[in-house]
Amino acid sequence: MNIALQLAGMPQGLAQVMNLGNLLTQTARKFPDRPGLVQCGTTRSWSQLNARVDALAHHLAVLGVRPGDRILVQLVNGLPLFESAWVAFKLGAVWVPVNYRLTPDEVSCIAQSSGASLMLTQRAFDAHAAAAQAESPALQQFIRVDDAAYETLAAGQPGAPAFTAAEVSAAHPLWFFFTSGTTGRPKAAVLTHGQMAFVVNNHLADLLPGLREDDASLVVAPLSHGAGVHALVNVARGAVSILLEGERLNCAAAFEAIEKHRVSNIFTVPTILKRLAEDPAAARFDHSSLKRVIYAGAPMYKADQRRALDVLGPVIVQYFGLGEVTGNITVLQPDEHLEDGGALLGSCGTARCGMEVAVLDEQCQPVMAGLQGEICTRGQAVFAGYWNNPEANALAFRGGWFHTGDLGLMNERGFVSITGRSSDMYISGGSNVYPREIEEAILTMPEIAEAVVFGVPDAQWGETGVAVLAPRVPGASIAADEVLAHLQSRLARYKWPRSIDFWPVLPKSAYGKLVKKDIRTEYLRRRGMPPDKAS
Numbered sequence: 408m409n410i411a412l413q414l415a416g417m418p419q420g421l422a423q424v425m426n427l428g429n430l431l432t433q434t435a436r437k438f439p440d441r442p443g444l445v446q447c448g449t450t451r452s453w454s455q456l457n458a459r460v461d462a463l464a465h466h467l468a469v470l471g472v473r474p475g476d477r478i479l480v481q482l483v484n485g486l487p488l489f490e491s492a493w494v495a496f497k498l499g500a501v502w503v504p505v506n507y508r509l510t511p512d513e514v515s516c517i518a519q520s521s522g523a524s525l526m527l528t529q530r531a532f533d534a535h536a537a538a539a540q541a542e543s544p545a546l547q548q549f550i551r552v553d554d555a556a557y558e559t560l561a562a563g564q565p566g567a568p569a570f571t572a573a574e575v576s577a578a579h580p581l582w583f584f585f586t587s588g589t590t591g592r593p594k595a596a597v598l599t600h601g602q603m604a605f606v607v608n609n610h611l612a613d614l615l616p617g618l619r620e621d622d623a624s625l626v627v628a629p630l631s632h633g634a635g636v637h638a639l640v641n642v643a644r645g646a647v648s649i650l651l652e653g654e655r656l657n658c659a660a661a662f663e664a665i666e667k668h669r670v671s672n673i674f675t676v677p678t679i680l681k682r683l684a685e686d687p688a689a690a691r692f693d694h695s696s697l698k699r700v701i702y703a704g705a706p707m708y709k710a711d712q713r714r715a716l717d718v719l720g721p722v723i724v725q726y727f728g729l730g731e732v733t734g735n736i737t738v739l740q741p742d743e744h745l746e747d748g749g750a751l752l753g754s755c756g757t758a759r760c761g762m763e764v765a766v767l768d769e770q771c772q773p774v775m776a777g778l779q780g781e782i783c784t785r786g787q788a789v790f791a792g793y794w795n796n797p798e799a800n801a802l803a804f805r806g807g808w809f810h811t812g813d814l815g816l817m818n819e820r821g822f823v824s825i826t827g828r829s830s831d832m833y834i835s836g837g838s839n840v841y842p843r844e845i846e847e848a849i850l851t852m853p854e855i856a857e858a859v860v861f862g863v864p865d866a867q868w869g870e871t872g873v874a875v876l877a878p879r880v881p882g883a884s885i886a887a888d889e890v891l892a893h894l895q896s897r898l899a900r901y902k903w904p905r906s907i908d909f910w911p912v913l914p915k916s917a918y919g920k921l922v923k924k925d926i927r928t929e930y931l932r933r934r935g936m937p938p939d940k941a942s
Contacts, residue, residue, distance in 0.1 A: 423576055424601050428498075434453050444486060453645065465570055467500075479526040480495075482507065492504070504632075505631060506629060510899055515543065521583050524547060525549070581599055596792075601787070605788055606639075610640045611643070612760045618646055625670045628674060628679065633734060675701065678867065681715070684718040701726065703727065706755075721741045779816055782811045782823060837869075842861055846858045852890065853879065859913060859921055860904055861927050876908070
């Protein structure tokens, strides 16, 4: 028996928590006929969504899916992706969504790492499914959501009983949120039912206070990642989610949807917010219904923040966080964007409700206000750890804190500013990009002897990747297009470097090692770009 419960004289059974899938059940019971999801002119009510999820959960249970089993999901934004999460949650299974832009090799790696036994996919990703099955013997069952049989399954049997959600504990895995480390190999951050219940409440407190069933949320980012977390929050309050048609952002369509559906909240990344604020459609459509436009995933230039404030009004909300903490580290509220004439622009705000944030030195001790250190956090929003990766866990949880890998400062009031990264990761268009993964892919090209990849500032994407390469044969002529063609089947396009330079040799340290910092400094000098602030 759990010692804490034993001392309290309480039965251990009370350690169980609500299965998060029951958020959908509760909302469907309370608002059965209100709209829950709208896409391409089709509206589905909460009761319809819940019935489909229950029917699919019954079917997967018959197939043998049990609590703790992993369900790999590769789908574009749409109804099947939305409902796949709730099916997994109610089953007590683990939702394992992947970015639809990944290559077959990348998806096969996630399949093997997660140990998924079933994959939900669609025809466009048949090559990914085949690669995943070849790499992972545990993956034996596949369901394509664009087959006619899928809709038959979702329709269910007339008079079928509601699905009873699996019993879970606070530590029961809910979602494998795949991220990467400095090695570039994907790691599964284990998000749990207890953790995500806290996250939903925290988002309601800090990001979407006062959210109601008559609100509407516009989905402009993949539900497989941060936008999926925000979808949970909107479901919890019965606010309808509006999905745009297609996989690429259409700013005019977004503003048209905002006006038509009286959208009150949006989750974005800085790249998307910048595009929305700069698009002429902002002046053609009424967006006065917006209350909260939330952006996260990367730092945003102050000039872009000011433009968004000018165009959209005082509605933008920034938060800082990683997938491991589901965004729950800091928040910069709308009024704080305006405080003292924008003096706080560039800051990512203060600690989220119920979370503790500190800037620590290498001995895991807090540094003085205004001094740089590593941004660390602790609290109930922190994940349970990386799946089957004790080495990564030992590194991430040193000294009783979760280490973000980001360097920053904290002022006397607790406002945090990011100054750099302890790793080489950079963020392009809201997506984390890990240079070593790219370097390793480039170095499989026989003509390349050495490769260094890093991010540089970019007005549109926040940061873009640069590759500096040395040919294996001195003086050999290699075209940048040849390198990109080599990456075609190896890396998702968003990871490709936007600029490729060829140097005869790459400078090295006295120990014969490539020093990325020095190469980056030289690259910036050659391009006439300002040096890094930290250098």
